[in-house]
Amino acid sequence: GAGVSQTPSNKVTEKGKYVELRCDPISGHTALYWYRQSLGQGPEFLIYFQGTGAADDSGLPNDRFFAVRPEGSVSTLKIQRTERGDSAVYLCASSFNLGGINQPQHFGDGTRLSIL
Amino acid sequence: QKEVEQDPGPLSVPEGAIVSLNCTYSNSAFQYFMWYRQYSRKGPELLMYTYSSGNKEDGRFTAQVDKSSKYISLFIRDSQPSDSATYLCAMSRYNFNKFYFGSGTKLNVKP
Numbered sequence: 078g079a080g081v082s083q084t085p086s087n088k089v090t091e092k093g094k095y096v097e098l099r100c101d102p103i104s105g106h107t108a109l110y111w112y113r114q115s116l117g118q119g120p121e122f123l124i125y126f127q128g129t130g131a132a133d134d135s136g137l138p139n140d141r142f143f144a145v146r147p148e149g150s151v152s153t154l155k156i157q158r159t160e161r162g163d164s165a166v167y168l169c170a171s172s173f174n175l176g177g178i179n180q181p182q183h184f185g186d187g188t189r190l191s192i193l
Numbered sequence: 194q195k196e197v198e199q200d201p202g203p204l205s206v207p208e209g210a211i212v213s214l215n216c217t218y219s220n221s222a223f224q225y226f227m228w229y230r231q232y233s234r235k236g237p238e239l240l241m242y243t244y245s246s247g248n249k250e251d252g253r254f255t256a257q258v259d260k261s262s263k264y265i266s267l268f269i270r271d272s273q274p275s276d277s278a279t280y281l282c283a284m285s286r287y288n289f290n291k292f293y294f295g296s297g298t299k300l301n302v303k304p
Contacts, residue, residue: 119294
């Protein structure tokens with residue numbers, strides 16, 4: 078596809094369950110980013126990948142959150158033992174690298190996660 | 194205190210008006226500045242980006258950065274009802290990685 082694709086678009090689950098959120102970046106984009114957006118707030122950085130490796134995971138709130146990008150393309154954000162406070166829209170973005178510098182990020186439409 | 198502050202609005206203007214949207218920030222290390230537009234239940238859409246201080250124009254949009262005041266602005270000329278959305282400013286220290294976003298300003302352009 079032309080843009081960043083995120084699946085599912087909506088996810089409702091019970092407190093304590095495990096969830097996986099998938100991001101398919103724009104073809105050729107080497108950098109991939111995850112953000113979390115709560116209602117009425119701007120996106121909050123979680124983690125970014127340069128290729129297969131996590132270049133900066135300083136935004137992950139605790140060890141229940143984990144993300145992978147094993148082949149340098151698709152990424153999965155994993156949340157264990159979900160809590161009601163994890164309810165938010167999880168946004169993925171990607172960018173291409175030009176001359177060693179990552180360019181501005183392009184976002185998907187997000188996964189709306191609701192924890193009951 | 195948040196690193197990036199943005200008035201949440203809502204800002205309501207008549208069609209054709211000039212709109213001014215602003216953000217202030219506290220970290221003098223920010224060098225890359227972006228403006229995104231976000232429609233309801235959609236992801237942010239990149240409008241403009243600038244590096245360091247100065248102005249940049251693209252069609253009806255002009256972005257300004259004043260690093261001495263730690264203040265950035267987005268101007269929209271001849272505003273249209275289709276411009277009604279939430280506008281997010283974002284900034285970063287190194288390249289375009291790890292953005293710090295404002296909370297967004299909701300704009301409503303009335304026909």
